[in-house]
Amino acid sequence: MVDELVLGLESSCDEMAAAVVRGGREILSSAVHGQADVHRPYGGVVPELASRDHVRAVSRVAERALADAGVGPEELSGLAVTAGPGLVGSLLVGLSFGKALAYRHGIPLVGVHHLVGHLISAELASDALRPPYVGLVVSGGHTALYRIEVDAAPQLLGQTRDDAAGEAFDKVAALLGLPYPGGPAVSSAAESGDPAAVDFPRPMIRDRGLDFSYSGLKTAVALEVERRSRLSAHDGRLSSRDVADVAASFEAAATDSLISRCVRALEQEGISRLAVVGGVAANRRLRRGVEREAHRRGWLAVFPPLELCTDNAAMIAAAGARLLARGVRHGPELNAFSRVPLGAAAWTAATA
Ligand code: KG4
Ligand code: ZN
Numbered sequence: 347m348v349d350e351l352v353l354g355l356e357s358s359c360d361e362m363a364a365a366v367v368r369g370g371r372e373i374l375s376s377a378v379h380g381q382a383d384v385h386r387p388y389g390g391v392v393p394e395l396a397s398r399d400h401v402r403a404v405s406r407v408a409e410r411a412l413a414d415a416g417v418g419p420e421e422l423s424g425l426a427v428t429a430g431p432g433l434v435g436s437l438l439v440g441l442s443f444g445k446a447l448a449y450r451h452g453i454p455l456v457g458v459h460h461l462v463g464h465l466i467s468a469e470l471a472s473d474a475l476r477p478p479y480v481g482l483v484v485s486g487g488h489t490a491l492y493r494i495e496v497d498a499a500p501q502l503l504g505q506t507r508d509d510a511a512g513e514a515f516d517k518v519a520a521l522l523g524l525p526y527p528g529g530p531a532v533s534s535a536a537e538s539g540d541p542a543a544v545d546f547p548r549p550m551i552r553d554r555g556l557d558f559s560y561s562g563l564k565t566a567v568a569l570e571v572e573r574r575s576r577l578s579a580h581d582g583r584l585s586s587r588d589v590a591d592v593a594a595s596f597e598a599a600a601t602d603s604l605i606s607r608c609v610r611a612l613e614q615e616g617i618s619r620l621a622v623v624g625g626v627a628a629n630r631r632l633r634r635g636v637e638r639e640a641h642r643r644g645w646l647a648v649f650p651p652l653e654l655c656t657d658n659a660a661m662i663a664a665a666g667a668r669l670l671a672r673g674v675r676h677g678p679e680l681n682a683f684s685r686v687p688l689g690a691a692a693w694t695a696a697t698a
Contacts, residue, residue: 350368351415351423352422352425353426354367354666355408355444357404357440358657359432359487360380360381360391362381362403362404363407363658365662366422366663367660367663367664374414374417375413375414375415376658377407378657378658382527384396389520393433397439400440419450419453424456425444425448426444426662427445427455428458430684430686431487431684432684437682441682455680457680459665459686462665463665464623464661471649476619478617479617480611480617482607482608483624485512486529486625489510489512489604490506490688493611502687503556503615504555506557510560511560515528515600518593521568522535522584523584523589535589538594539587539589542598544570546567546595546596547562547563549599558603558607601635604632612645618643618645619646620646623649627655
């Protein structure tokens with residue numbers, strides 16, 4: 347795998363991304379075309395608009411990744427493309443483009459599970475992160491804890507029973523009148539707020555399992571916003587102080603419950619290595635809180651750099667390189683899938 351050049355393509359949601367990775371580790375290029383401007387007026391991702399924008403961007407983004415890496419398609423030893431889970435219309439754009447490129451140049455093709463890509467993003471960030479470790483995947487679509495072992499399917503330890511953590515950030519942003527995407531907006535508003543201003547419930551903190559829940563917290567935020575707007579002296583609008591305090595208190599509750607679940611998972615599994623991946627892993631309060639616990643307990647906690655937390659294709663190329671090295675190949679029958687558990691089949695092959 348040392349010099350193998352793999353082109354990764356990722357289009358599962360609202361980012362069209364392409365990247366070239368050498369030897370499964372070294373990122374030669376990583377191009378990302380986001381669509382925040384397309385979806386902002388609607389306050390969330392509109393699937394039809396996402397796939398149309400992907401169609402316009404895909405060849406340009408792939409060409410940019412190859413040019414930045416100084417690599418021609420004929421030099422590629424593999425092509426890895428996200429096959430799911432995600433929005434099927436969006437996935438099909440990257441997948442069809444990848445299949446055509448692989449066929450045209452006779453390059454081996456492999457489909458990658460999006461969450462495997464996110465988990466590998468942490469392995470790219472740290473040589474010290476070796477299985478067994480616990481992986482927390484926290485993004486707009488997923489909130490789950492896995493036990494990762496060598497050459498075995500990731501074992502699901504716990505997951506959200508309702509909303510994903512990133513989805514809760516996005517919904518709270520909408521309640522507070524903050525722009526899309528909500529996660530970064532809530533977290534920057536929170537910087538000037540008091541995290542103790544509102545004592546929001548810590549979701550399922552007393553539950554002894556490893557599941558998550560965000561719907562109760564989201565309702566509590568909605569009620570607090572309503573209460574504050576009733577008391578508002580500005581025509582029902584929240585002051586910037588109100589927005590900052592509610593954002594900071596929500597962020598504290600949302601991240602505390604993620605941190606406490608990580609601690610419980612590592613204790614329960616007798617493991618001292620943790621990877622936190624996905625868009626919400628970019629959150630500064632979460633990073634600080636997990637690092638504090640890890641330092642106190644002598645654990646290794648790995649967060650990918652910010653550009654590898656949110657959706658990108660370097661993680662897909664790196665995951666694909668591992669699959670290709672094990673001899674996994676997919677043909678033109680490879681299809682997109684909207685949902686699939688991160689089970690045994692998904693770890694070695696993208697189609698369950
Ligand atoms: O991994 P990702 O790019 O896409 C999915 O696979 O879902 O994650 C996007 C999610 C969004 O919900 C976004 O609001 C959240 O990650 N996010 C954050 C932050 N940056 C992105 N949430 C909290 N704090 C942040 N700094
Ligand atoms: Zn993602």
